[in-house]
Amino acid sequence: MRPPSPARALIATTAALGALGLAAAPAPAAPRARSASVCNIRGKEESLGPTYVTYLEVRGGAGCIFAEHLVRAYDQCRLKHGGPAGTCAGVDGFRCSENRYLKISVQYDASVTCTRGSERVFHKYTQFT
Numbered sequence: 001m002r003p004p005s006p007a008r009a010l011i012a013t014t015a016a017l018g019a020l021g022l023a024a025a026p027a028p029a030a031p032r033a034r035s036a037s038v039c040n041i042r043g044k045e046e047s048l049g050p051t052y053v054t055y056l057e058v059r060g061g062a063g064c065i066f067a068e069h070l071v072r073a074y075d076q077c078r079l080k081h082g083g084p085a086g087t088c089a090g091v092d093g094f095r096c097s098e099n100r101y102l103k104i105s106v107q108y109d110a111s112v113t114c115t116r117g118s119e120r121v122f123h124k125y126t127q128f129t
Helices: 006-019 064-080
Strands: 036-038 052-059 094-104 107-116 119-128
Touching: 052 064, 064 107, 064 119
Parallel strands: none
Antiparallel strands: 036 052, 052 119, 094 107, 107 119
């Protein structure tokens, strides 16, 4: 009896693994990831609008200088619509959503995501009330 050819051995092994549910399925093509850039705001934390901006990140073509402008514009919109506790649905063509946490009587922390097409600006801030 002749030993099986390498091709037949591979087919037999693949069939056996498939029967066990262990065959490797081809991986779906991953979407192209656009890298995020964390902006250096050292020294600017208190000058971007809210009491403190603690984090700023951009993705998809928006730059850090524009992101700083957007944070200021968002803060002005928020203050215009309710003061320190106010909210803003969007600014400069971006739709914004905010999540507030660590709410105490004198301050709250929040994270904000603003998007316009593939552009995304994300920032975190602390607001004294």
